[in-house]
Structure formats: structure tokens, C-alpha cells
Amino acid sequence: MNKRKYKNYLWGYFFVAPTIIGLLILNIYPIFKTLLLSFSASTGFEEYVFSGLNNFTRVLKDREVWIGLRNTLIFSAVSVPGGIFISLLLAWLMSKEIRGRSVYRVIYFTPMVAAPAAVTMVWAWLYNSEFGFLNYVIKSLGGATHSWLHDPKYALMSVIIIAIWGGLGQQIIILIVAITNVPRVYYEAAEIDGAGGFVKLFKITVPLISPSVFFLTITGFIGSLTQFDLIYMLYNANTSKAMDSVRTIMYQYYRQAFVVQDKPYASAISIVALCLILIFTGLQFVAQKKIVHYE
Structure with a gap:
């Protein structure tokens, strides 16, 4: 050399x-x-000894972990497909030649540049059971008001709505780019055959932008399976009656690591969460061979 x-x-x-x-x-x-x-156990003063699979055995027997896992799966199963579907419809509408299209794009992208803490505070006010805007509107229309964040029946869905809204901006931008790159010739051929707007959307647009949809699905599931910040900012674990309805597996990790100070057990929970993410990601990569169409 x-x-x-x-x-x-x-x-x-x-x-x-x-x-x-x-x-x-x-x-x-x-x-x-x-x-x-x-694979360790704490002996105090940041000293650890090997404990084998004891922490993982404890995870399997822990009711709170299973509750967190259930809530995490429900959160992911609703927020990811729901968010992508809404984003797809909005991106499809905003990809057309409509007046104020740029303004709409800026409005929907705003959640991506807003501080998460500020966004959460706004939604907490909207959901407030006493003077929240949502209950004010419902009461004005003669309906019954609810404690949206602290009633176990509504708490998880309320958090899911916030998560969907927060992800719309990024998803819409990605889908708009994908839609505008679809060759116009396919739509012209479909119009000759008498295809309407929704037929073109689901028969032409969706298959041709499936790589972008697949990307959003992968990143969406990874984000939803690690959901923590919304729960942390919206709820007080010591006072809220809805904690069992909204706690996620990553919130349980945080609680064990930084509240209970049981870092070995918290590490075992995080490994379980990692395995869950890898399983879901692997299944999606297997499924994409049949449903994702690359040009």
C-alpha cells in the first residue's frame, strides 16, 4: 500500500x-x-448476580405485564391500520387539483413539528371531563358527557385517537409523493373502461403505492409497540382509574426501571418487547411478498 x-x-x-x-x-x-x-438479580448498591431465567419466568406470571401486552396489541391493531387508512384518503384528496391544496398540506403536517408535550396538553384540555371542548359540544347538543381519559371504557380509544392524529402529517406527505408518482396512463385506461374515483383508488392507486404503505405499516407497528410518551404525559399511575386500560408494555418497563428500581426485571420486559417487535416485523415481511407490488 x-x-x-x-x-x-x-x-x-x-x-x-x-x-x-x-x-x-x-x-x-x-x-x-x-x-x-x-439474566441477573440485584443484590443492592448496583450489584448484580446471575439469576438465569428467573426474570423471564416472572414476566410470564406477571398480571400487569399481560395487561400491558394486551393494551399494546389493541393499540397497534387499531391505530396503525386506522391511521394509514385515514392518511390514504386525505392524501388521495390532496393529490387532486383543489383550491388551497398547499394550505391543507401544511395544516395536516403541523402535528409533526409541534412539541409532543404541547400537543398532549391540548388534547388533555379537549378531553377534560369538566371544562373540555369535546364535552362542551356534546352537552350543547343534549348528549351525556364522559370522563374520556379516566373512564376505563373510553380511555384507550381516546389515546388511540391522539396517536392517529399525531401520525397523520408524516403519513400523508409520504403517500402524496407516492400517489403523484403513479403513471397517469393507468388512470386514463381505467376511465375509458368507466371506472369511478374509488375504483381507481383501490384498484390502481393502492396496489401501485403498496411499497410506501408497507413502509408506513412497518414503522407504524414499531412505534405503536413501543408506545410510552402519551401514557406517561396523560396519566398519573397513582390516581387514574383507567391505568389498567391504557398501560402499555413499555410503560410497564418504565415503571419497573425508574419507579420500582428493579432494572433486571425491567430489562427482561424490554427483551420481551423486542421479541414482540421482531415477530411482528418478520410476519409483515413474509406477508409483503404477496401483497406488496414493486415495479
Whole structure:
């Protein structure tokens, strides 16, 4: 190796070193540390001893973990397909030549640039049982008001609505780009055969933008299976009657790690959550071979 080539290699390593170091410290090390802790038990004062599969056995017997898993699956099963469906319809409408199209796009993208804490506070006010806007409208129409966030019957769906609304902006932008890239010739051929708007949407548009829909499905399920911030900001675990209806598996991880201070058990819960994400992602990649159409 000549001197010039050696110097180029050194410069290459120099520029990638910060990224590699950051990856090792912030990603790789925590993964191995979590895996190691999940097979350990605390003896106090940040000292741990090997405990085998005891933490995972405890996870299988823990009622709160199973409740969190149930709520997480319901949250994912409703919020991801529901959000993508609504985003698809809105993206389809905004991809047409309508007046104020740019304004609508900005409005729907606003949730993506707003601070999550501020958004949550606004929704908490909308849902407030005493002076919230939603109950005010219902009461004005003669309906019965509800404690939307703290009634176990409505709590999870109320959180799902917030999550769907918060994800619309990114999903709409991605779908608009995908829709505008569909060749016009397919629509013209369908119009000759007498196809209407919804027929063209579901028979032409959806199949041709299925790679984008698949991407949103993958990222949506990963995000929903790790849902934590909404629950944390909306609920007080010590006072809310609806905690069993809304706690997710990642909220249970947070509680064990930072409230109970049982980090080995919390690590086992996080490993279970990781396995759940890998299973769902794997199933989606298997299914995409039949339902996703690449040009």
C-alpha cells in the first residue's frame, strides 16, 4: 500500500470514527447491557448476580405485564391500520387539483413539528371531563358527557385517537409523493373502461403505492409497540382509574426501571418487547411478498 492510499484510509477512518463511537456507546453497549441485566438479580448498591431465567419466568406470571401486552396489541391493531387508512384518503384528496391544496398540506403536517408535550396538553384540555371542548359540544347538543381519559371504557380509544392524529402529517406527505408518482396512463385506461374515483383508488392507486404503505405499516407497528410518551404525559399511575386500560408494555418497563428500581426485571420486559417487535416485523415481511407490488 503506497503512502497516498494509506493517508486516504486514515482520513476515511477519521471521518467515520465519531459515528462508529456513538453507535457503540449509545446503541450496541446498551443492548448488551440490557441483555446481561435480564439474566441477573440485584443484590443492592448496583450489584448484580446471575439469576438465569428467573426474570423471564416472572414476566410470564406477571398480571400487569399481560395487561400491558394486551393494551399494546389493541393499540397497534387499531391505530396503525386506522391511521394509514385515514392518511390514504386525505392524501388521495390532496393529490387532486383543489383550491388551497398547499394550505391543507401544511395544516395536516403541523402535528409533526409541534412539541409532543404541547400537543398532549391540548388534547388533555379537549378531553377534560369538566371544562373540555369535546364535552362542551356534546352537552350543547343534549348528549351525556364522559370522563374520556379516566373512564376505563373510553380511555384507550381516546389515546388511540391522539396517536392517529399525531401520525397523520408524516403519513400523508409520504403517500402524496407516492400517489403523484403513479403513471397517469393507468388512470386514463381505467376511465375509458368507466371506472369511478374509488375504483381507481383501490384498484390502481393502492396496489401501485403498496411499497410506501408497507413502509408506513412497518414503522407504524414499531412505534405503536413501543408506545410510552402519551401514557406517561396523560396519566398519573397513582390516581387514574383507567391505568389498567391504557398501560402499555413499555410503560410497564418504565415503571419497573425508574419507579420500582428493579432494572433486571425491567430489562427482561424490554427483551420481551423486542421479541414482540421482531415477530411482528418478520410476519409483515413474509406477508409483503404477496401483497406488496414493486415495479
